[in-house]
Amino acid sequence: MTSPRSRRERPAKPALTRAGIIDAAVAVLRAEGLAKLTMRRLAQELDTGAASLYVYVRNTAALHAAVLDELLGEVDLDTKNTGWAERLEAVLTSYAAVLFRYPGLAQSALVARPSGENYLRLVDTLLGLLAEGDVPRDQAAWGVDLLLQHATATAAEHADERPDEEWQAVFTAVRDASPDTHPHLAAARAELVSGAPEERLSWAFRALIAGIVHTPNP
Amino acid sequence: MTSPRSRRERPAKPALTRAGIIDAAVAVLRAEGLAKLTMRRLAQELDTGAASLYVYVRNTAALHAAVLDELLGEVDLDTKNTGWAERLEAVLTSYAAVLFRYPGLAQSALVARPSGENYLRLVDTLLGLLAEGDVPRDQAAWGVDLLLQHATATAAEHADERPDEEWQAVFTAVRDASPDTHPHLAAARAELVSGAPEERLSWAFRALIAGIVHTPNP
DNA sequence: ACCTGAACACCGTTCAAGT
DNA sequence: ACCTGAACACCGTTCAAGT
Numbered sequence: 523m524t525s526p527r528s529r530r531e532r533p534a535k536p537a538l539t540r541a542g543i544i545d546a547a548v549a550v551l552r553a554e555g556l557a558k559l560t561m562r563r564l565a566q567e568l569d570t571g572a573a574s575l576y577v578y579v580r581n582t583a584a585l586h587a588a589v590l591d592e593l594l595g596e597v598d599l600d601t602k603n604t605g606w607a608e609r610l611e612a613v614l615t616s617y618a619a620v621l622f623r624y625p626g627l628a629q630s631a632l633v634a635r636p637s638g639e640n641y642l643r644l645v646d647t648l649l650g651l652l653a654e655g656d657v658p659r660d661q662a663a664w665g666v667d668l669l670l671q672h673a674t675a676t677a678a679e680h681a682d683e684r685p686d687e688e689w690q691a692v693f694t695a696v697r698d699a700s701p702d703t704h705p706h707l708a709a710a711r712a713e714l715v716s717g718a719p720e721e722r723l724s725w726a727f728r729a730l731i732a733g734i735v736h737t738p739n740p
Numbered sequence: 741m742t743s744p745r746s747r748r749e750r751p752a753k754p755a756l757t758r759a760g761i762i763d764a765a766v767a768v769l770r771a772e773g774l775a776k777l778t779m780r781r782l783a784q785e786l787d788t789g790a791a792s793l794y795v796y797v798r799n800t801a802a803l804h805a806a807v808l809d810e811l812l813g814e815v816d817l818d819t820k821n822t823g824w825a826e827r828l829e830a831v832l833t834s835y836a837a838v839l840f841r842y843p844g845l846a847q848s849a850l851v852a853r854p855s856g857e858n859y860l861r862l863v864d865t866l867l868g869l870l871a872e873g874d875v876p877r878d879q880a881a882w883g884v885d886l887l888l889q890h891a892t893a894t895a896a897e898h899a900d901e902r903p904d905e906e907w908q909a910v911f912t913a914v915r916d917a918s919p920d921t922h923p924h925l926a927a928a929r930a931e932l933v934s935g936a937p938e939e940r941l942s943w944a945f946r947a948l949i950a951g952i953v954h955t956p957n958p
Numbered sequence: 959a960c961c962t963g964a965a966c967a968c969c970g971t972t973c974a975a976g977t
Numbered sequence: 978a979c980c981t982g983a984a985c986a987c988c989g990t991t992c993a994a995g996t
Contacts, residue, residue: 733952
């Protein structure tokens with residue numbers, strides 16, 4: 523009585539698992555971007571209804587966090603530099619590079635922090651490098667938050683789809699600032715918009731590290 | 741022929757203007773929160789259709805940026821501390837306090853930076869304080885970005901509606917980290933979760949300022 | 959326990975047609 | 978130029994009913 527079509531039409535619908543859902547989510551993200559990574563679209567990909575996903579994923583924010591942790595597997599923790607500070611900067615730059623590919627995910631990550639295996643490994647590595655630099659443990663612990671936050675926030679800033687127009691607005695506003703009403707802004711016009719993104723990121727990491735090293739906890 | 745109702749039923753619908761739209765948006769934000777500040781809800785408030793707003797506001801991101809700039813009028817730029825660094829920290833804390841009231845807006849602000857009058861005044865003030873501390877102008881210019889980004893990102897981190905549960909996840913993950921696989925994480929367990937939010941914010945500002953002062957631009 | 963279809967309660971944005 | 982209603986193309990999440 524069972525028709526062959528019902529058994530063999532497609533390559534056997536796999537059972538839903540949390541891991542399978544996250545894998546499918548990463549696939550959708552890579553293929554179509556974060557905007558298309560919705561519960562409904564993801565359910566479609568898994569040949570089910572959106573409601574079924576809620577057994578394994580609390581909500582969209584949790585999905586984003588899980589997907590991000592998965593992507594953090596690509597961060598290069600084993601850099602070849604000699605000094606601890608240089609290796610620290612390299613790991614952070616690698617982390618930032620992963621997030622720069624999915625700025626919208628970085629934006630989510632600020633709110634729904636990942637707490638998966640890859641994230642923990644990253645934090646452990648950063649703490650290890652700071653310990654190697656003899657940074658007191660309490661400063662290192664608070665400092666790691668600061669370092670990861672900067673990388674994440676900088677990536678999130680690029681989540682805009684029309685970045686040229688937005689930048690134009692800021693650029694114009696700075697350019698048109700009168701020395702009478704905004705003396706310091708007018709004086710620092712050139713410096714405010716100077717530097718390549720990589721230069722500014724590198725400078726920021728070094729400034730953060732210097733600050734962490736030199737600022738004792740209360 | 742004209743019925744009285746059509747003229748006098750409500751207190752005369754005011755003409756749409758950009759300023760009026762932003763004012764209404766701030767009112768909706770204060771009364772119902774960012775989640776309810778949608779183009780449709782805002783249009784309802786102004787007794788018109790959502791489509792009408794698009795003459796004055798490019799999109800939702802631009803609306804958020806304009807609303808934030810409006811709120812930045814509340815930032816206290818004129819603090820009574822003696823040293824430039826203390827005043828700088830106080831202004832940043834005041835900025836953070838405004839954003840902490842609307843974490844979702846802070847999240848938007850990372851992507852769609854405001855470029856209105858209040859934002860420019862804030863940047864000008866921060867640059868002035870750094871100049872007072874004899875921080876070289878190029879370091880100050882890049883540093884202001886760093887300082888504002890940290891305050892904004894820290895506020896954005898609280899945009900979660902279920903913060904207890906999310907925090908539990910991180911807390912549990914850190915607590916359960918094995919010393920074998922995550923030695924530095926295990927060693928820094930206590931320090932990672934220590935400190936009141938205000939203490940950490942204050943420490944972060946001081947670390948950032950120290951880093952900015954001590955790190956020359958490339 | 960897991961899975962589902964359908965429903966609830968919304969969104970942003972565009973566009974042709976009006977004034 | 979501005980304003981509008983209606984339409985397009987979606988969302989996240991819940992829930993009763995099934996297995």
